[in-house]
Amino acid sequence: MxxxxxxxxxxxxxxxxxxxxxxxxxxxxxxxxxxxxxxxxxxxxxxxxxxxxxxxxxxxxxxxxxxxxxxxxxxxxxxxxxxxxxxxxxxxxxxxxxxxxxxxxxxxxxxxxxxxxxxxxxxxxxxxxxxxxxxxxxxxxxxxxxxxxxxxxxxxxxxxxxxxxxxxxxxxxxxxxxKPSAQRSLRLEMPLAEARRRLVEWGQEPLPITAATWFDGALHIRLEGGPGSVDATGRRLGGEPLGATFWPALREQQLAFFTREDDARPLWRLSLPQQAPAPDLEDVDETAMLHDWAGAQRWLRSTAPDEAVHAEACRLGGHATRWTPGEQTPFTPLSPVLAKYHRRLKTELDPNGIFNPGRLYAEL
Structure with missing residues (x-):
């Protein structure tokens, strides 16, 4: 070719x-x-x-x-x-x-x-x-x-x-x-609790939603699909037009939430059940978090010890990844059973440990 x-x-x-x-x-x-x-x-x-x-x-x-x-x-x-x-x-x-x-x-x-x-x-x-x-x-x-x-x-x-x-x-x-034939993005001013309630309701309908993010006091929605479906859903949901560049900026972490120079706290990504409550961390205010994936992925900054953030994410039914480089592994520690299977797999495929040793966990 x-x-x-x-x-x-x-x-x-x-x-x-x-x-x-x-x-x-x-x-x-x-x-x-x-x-x-x-x-x-x-x-x-x-x-x-x-x-x-x-x-x-x-x-x-x-x-x-x-x-x-x-x-x-x-x-x-x-x-x-x-x-x-x-x-x-x-x-x-x-x-x-x-x-x-x-x-x-x-x-x-x-x-x-x-x-x-x-x-x-x-x-x-x-x-x-x-x-x-x-x-x-x-x-x-x-x-x-x-x-x-x-x-x-x-x-x-x-x-x-x-x-x-x-x-x-x-x-x-x-x-x-x-690619879909039509796309529209909307910004709807509403508190977090209402945004979560609406997303649960909309999730039970065949609406052409392909992105949902809440932060800075507003729910950001993307609609994709046929022109008729996108237009009808847009009229129903209301809100203000949101530029299409918002989603690439979110994906690439170029929004002000990620690039603030006045907040040196480590950045964390938490993957949690959609309706999980706010993490109970001393310096985290849920309204200052960014809720992506309709709330299943949450971004926050915290000075809490790594062990505390990982433990809190596990308590809420998920896991946490520290996005800011540090001295410890950024990933939630594996349970003993999972760690055993990871080690067995690594030993089977790379017994001499030459492929990116320690990249995920020190024992791998």
């Missing part, structure tokens, strides 16, 4: 990457997998030799009719989205970039999704298959398009959010979807 106009030529360097990994495993040399490094803050610092995927790039297959695209891990995320946009299609899970250098591999490795996730699905829901290089330097394929998974592991899904700890992701096949 000829390279896309305006992009660098496609290049497959899987053999070179495989040889580097095979040598590292034999020598017991830890590797720090590097893509665009725009999400390097999410996780622990890895002490290892850099292994870059940036030269492994290109879109070997794109079938707009079948809504399937296969992409190499080092391909810039912006390049993939531009290619899909030409065909009126998109990645439904709205992945954040956090910088121009963001790659498809980093998108899958971190598993982050944008405001549309509760209505469209997460990254994991759209991964059809992957190609990865194991510790022996062998290139393996997993997923629906190619071969059955082995050893009982659904490796194509396990790679999502694994942050490179299980092997080197080199290629991914994704399901894509058409």
């Amino acid at each position: 000829a390279p896309h106009q305006g992009s660098l030529p496609d290049r497959d360097i899987s053999e070179t990457l495989g040889e580097r990994i095979r040598r590292a495993d034999a020598e017991g040399t830890p590797l720090r997998i590097v893509g665009g490094d725009t999400k390097a803050f999410l996780g622990n610092t890895v002490d290892g030799e850099p292994l870059s995927t940036r030269e492994h790039r290109g879109i070997p297959r794109y079938d707009p009719v079948e809504l399937i695209v296969s992409v190499r891990a080092g391909t810039p995320l912006a390049e993939l989205e531009a290619r899909l946009d030409e065909q009126g299609q998109r990645l439904p899970f709205e992945p954040p970039h956090f910088g121009d250098a963001a790659t498809v591999g980093g998108m899958v490795a971190t598993g982050l999704s944008g405001p549309r996730r509760p209505w469209a699905g997460a990254v994991r829901d759209f991964v059809l298959g992957v190609r990865l290089i194991d510790r022996h330097g062998a290139s393996l394929r997993f997923g629906g398009e190619v071969m059955k998974n082995v050893a009982g592991y659904d490796l194509s899904r396990l790679m999502v959010g694994a942050q490179g700890c299980l092997g080197l992701l080199t290629d991914v096949s994704l399901k894509v979807l058409p």
Whole structure:
């Protein structure tokens, strides 16, 4: 396939990457997998030799009719989205970039999704298959398009959010979807309690809502779908027009809530049941929080100890991730049972611990 106009030529360097990994495993040399490094803050610092995927790039297959695209891990995320946009299609899970250098591999490795996730699905829901290089330097394929998974592991899904700890992701096949024919965004002034009540009510109806965020005293809603449905729902909900740039700014954390220089407290992301009460943390005021995903994802700043924030999130039925780098792992500690399975999986796939050791947890 000829390279896309305006992009660098496609290049497959899987053999070179495989040889580097095979040598590292034999020598017991830890590797720090590097893509665009725009999400390097999410996780622990890895002490290892850099292994870059940036030269492994290109879109070997794109079938707009079948809504399937296969992409190499080092391909810039912006390049993939531009290619899909030409065909009126998109990645439904709205992945954040956090910088121009963001790659498809980093998108899958971190598993982050944008405001549309509760209505469209997460990254994991759209991964059809992957190609990865194991510790022996062998290139393996997993997923629906190619071969059955082995050893009982659904490796194509396990790679999502694994942050490179299980092997080197080199290629991914994704399901894509058409863009809607109409979109409208609204801002409705109302207190948080009323916003939560309305979202529960609207959730029981087939309304074309694809994003719902509350902060700064207002509920922000996005409607997507057919023109008739979007127009009728917009008239029913009322409110003020909201610019379409609001959602990309939220996804990329460019809203004033995230960029305030007068608040040095660590930033936290809490994933909680939608109707969970406000976290009981000493310096957190619920009205100063940002409630995304209709309240299931909450952003806050707090000086509370990491252990206290993690414990409070667990008490409320969810988990917490510290977005601001610190000395401890940002992720909620695993339960003994989950930790056991994580260790067994890591031992099975990477017994010498060469792939991003300690990135998620010190014992991995």
